[in-house]
Amino acid sequence: xxxxxxxxxxxxxxxxxxxxxxxxxxxxxxxxxxxxxxxxxxxxxxxxxxxxxxxxxxxxxxxxxxxxxxxxxxxxxxxxxxxxxxxxxxxxxxxxxxxxxxxxxxxxxxxxxxxxxxxxxxxxxxxxxxxxxxxxxxxxxxxxxxxxxxxxxxxxxx
Amino acid sequence: xxxxxxxxxxxxxxxxxxxxxxxxxxxxxxxxxxxxxxxxxxxxxxxxxxxxxxxxxxxxxxxxxxxxxxxxxxxxxxxxxxxxxxxxxxxxxxxxxxxxxxxxxx
Numbered sequence: 001x002x003x004x005x006x007x008x009x010x011x012x013x014x015x016x017x018x019x020x021x022x023x024x025x026x027x028x029x030x031x032x033x034x035x036x037x038x039x040x041x042x043x044x045x046x047x048x049x050x051x052x053x054x055x056x057x058x059x060x061x062x063x064x065x066x067x068x069x070x071x072x073x074x075x076x077x078x079x080x081x082x083x084x085x086x087x088x089x090x091x092x093x094x095x096x097x098x099x100x101x102x103x104x105x106x107x108x109x110x111x112x113x114x115x116x117x118x119x120x121x122x123x124x125x126x127x128x129x130x131x132x133x134x135x136x137x138x139x140x141x142x143x144x145x146x147x148x149x150x151x152x153x154x155x156x157x158x
Numbered sequence: 159x160x161x162x163x164x165x166x167x168x169x170x171x172x173x174x175x176x177x178x179x180x181x182x183x184x185x186x187x188x189x190x191x192x193x194x195x196x197x198x199x200x201x202x203x204x205x206x207x208x209x210x211x212x213x214x215x216x217x218x219x220x221x222x223x224x225x226x227x228x229x230x231x232x233x234x235x236x237x238x239x240x241x242x243x244x245x246x247x248x249x250x251x252x253x254x255x256x257x258x259x260x261x262x263x264x
Contacts, residue, residue, distance in 0.1 A: 072226040099224050100190040108218040112211075112236055114175035119232035123188070123224050 041095050044102035045133060048093050049141045054133060059092075059144035061132045070124040070154040078117035079134040079142065083109075089116035091135040098126040099154075123154035159255060160184055164245060166259040170237035176261070178209065178217075181230040182247050188223035204229055204249035212241040221249075237263045 045054070062076040079089045088111040094104035104122050116134070124130075127150045133143045165179040182204070189201025201223065209217040216235045229247075240263045246256045 076232075096224060100188070101223055103220075103222040104224040105222060106220040107233070108220075109233075110216070112216050113234055114236040115234045117232075117234065118219075119230075120219075121226040121228075121230050123226055 038101050041097050041102040041131070044095055045131070048091075048095075048106070049133060049135070052139065052141050054141040054143050056143055058136075058142040059132050059134050061130065061144045061146040063130060063146055063148055065146075065148060067124060067148050067150045067152075069152050070126075070150040071152075072121045073124050073148065074119065074121050075130070076117065076119045077132045077134075077144075078115070079136075081116045081136065083111055083114055083116055085111050086137070088113075088137045089134050090137055092116065092118065093133050094122070095131045095133070096122075096124065097128040097130075099123065099128075100125065104130070124148060124150045125154045126150055160247075162245070162255070162257050164257055164259050166243060166261055168260075169262045169264060172237060172239070172263050174237045175234050176237050177232060177234050178243070179230070179232045180207070180209075180245055181228055182255070183228050184247075184249070184253075186221075186223065186225055186227045186229060190223065202250045204247050204253060206246075206248045207231060208246045208248075209233070209235070210244045210246070211235065211238075213244075216243075237261065239263050 058080045060078045063073060067073050077092055081089045089109050091108055093106040095102050096104055105120055107118055109116055129145050129147050131143060131145045133141055135141055161183040163181040167176050170176050184204055187199050187202040191199055193199045203223055204221050207219045208215060217233050221229060242258050242260050244256055244258045248254050
């Protein structure tokens, strides 16, 4: 602070900037969450499965129930399937509830895969429910859900 | 060229199911995160991963910003004959990288 400036003015300026900064901090997470959710989970699932009914079962979703770091959560999805020409899994998709975007990953498989199981690492921005949906070769859809409590969210805030 | 880690068994018996693990170093910038200047950093992610065996697609994944940095995937394929597995990653800003691994089937 320079000596030349009147004391009151710099105090005013300081207070004004302080209020501004506090407001910015208070508003930022709300704005980020509201502005960045691109599509609802239901819409994303419908885009994947169309109007087909989705039945629970056959899919196993394995992820830690308590996540310390949301930036890299190891998740395994497996589907009960003989994986032969007549009966195999065509696609598996993962959806989240509270990340900015509902899609996580979509994989395309075939009878050649031998097993319908994948492992990957995903980001979770909040405590939420993860849903896995598998499409089998007969055109049916199967699903499973799991909840994860996230203590350190994947950084939306930089 | 981004660094990759690929784990494929060198040999397998015909008919065996082999597990393949792949990792590529990539920031997977989500496009939702503000940088130091408060502006949103542009999205820079890998959007597609494909595994082919002698040119035929055996596994494909569409990736979204919810995939962690340095995307990692484990999947399986059935060993039928000796050949070459190729792994291709494609993404934003023209990202395109292909690595190969040979498998000996007895």
